[in-house]
Amino acid sequence: MSFLRTALASAPRVAALSATSASSSSSSRLASTSVRAISTISPRAGVQQSPRLASSSTRPTIPFSSSSSSLQISIRSLSTETRSKLDDITKSAPLVLFMKGNPDMPMCGFSRAVVQILDVQGVNLKKMKTVNVLEDEEVRHGVKEYSDWPTIPQVYVGGEFVGGCDIMLNMHQSGELEELLVKNGLITDSNPQSTETPAQS
Structure with a gap:
């Protein structure tokens, strides 16, 4: 009988520990997700980008076509x-x-x-x-x-x-x-x- 009382008395503490562990695990996952999200924010614009856009921003810039300059030259000519x-x-x-x-x-x-x-x-x-x-x-x-x-x-x-x-x-x-x-x-x-x-x- 004393064993049963001890088990019942410790049950709330076990449940609390389980809830705390679950909460800690959830918070850890949330923090990890937040870190990944923050890493994709553009430092210039200060807005969140998708990973695809973030990776594309590191690509080399393609020079602007000189067709407009050629058109102006042809007009002058x-x-x-x-x-x-x-x-x-x-x-x-x-x-x-x-x-x-x-x-x-x-x-x-x-x-x-x-x-x-x-x-x-x-x-x-x-x-x-x-x-x-x-x-x-x-x-x-x-x-x-x-x-x-x-x-x-x-x-x-x-x-x-x-x-x-x-x-x-x-x-x-x-x-x-x-x-x-x-x-x-x-x-x-x-x-x-x-x-x-x-x-x-």
Whole structure:
């Protein structure tokens, strides 16, 4: 009987020891798991990463592709080629007109107006070169950058940019256009000054 009482009295202590051991084992596993989790935290971002992401962060960085640099170089090269092309065109004749369409069939009212102004001024068509920008997108957009002028038509005289439709109309009305055309040999002076000495009576 005394043995039974001793066994019953010691049972709570055994249960407590078992619970303590189980708790200790669980805490040990939890601590081990926490250590592994902490080891995967990025020191820079301070956020937890998965082991796969953590291992990938140690891989060597692949250099950024230079395709964008090559594209920029090709654009600059194209711009240079276009500029050289426009240099040749603007100097290919005493007067060069960039327009939409051609003198016989202008494709916009502003181009038609410039053709009419030059016709009224009496410009010799053999001394004038026209460029239909609708046939060449590179020239159509490039000439605007070339002259720093946003619209078509554009007129060049002696290789120099004169202006578009509004400027040509203003110069025509003021007489400046006639002077410019005479100076560049595109028309003859309509009011030549006489160099003859008046006859004495």
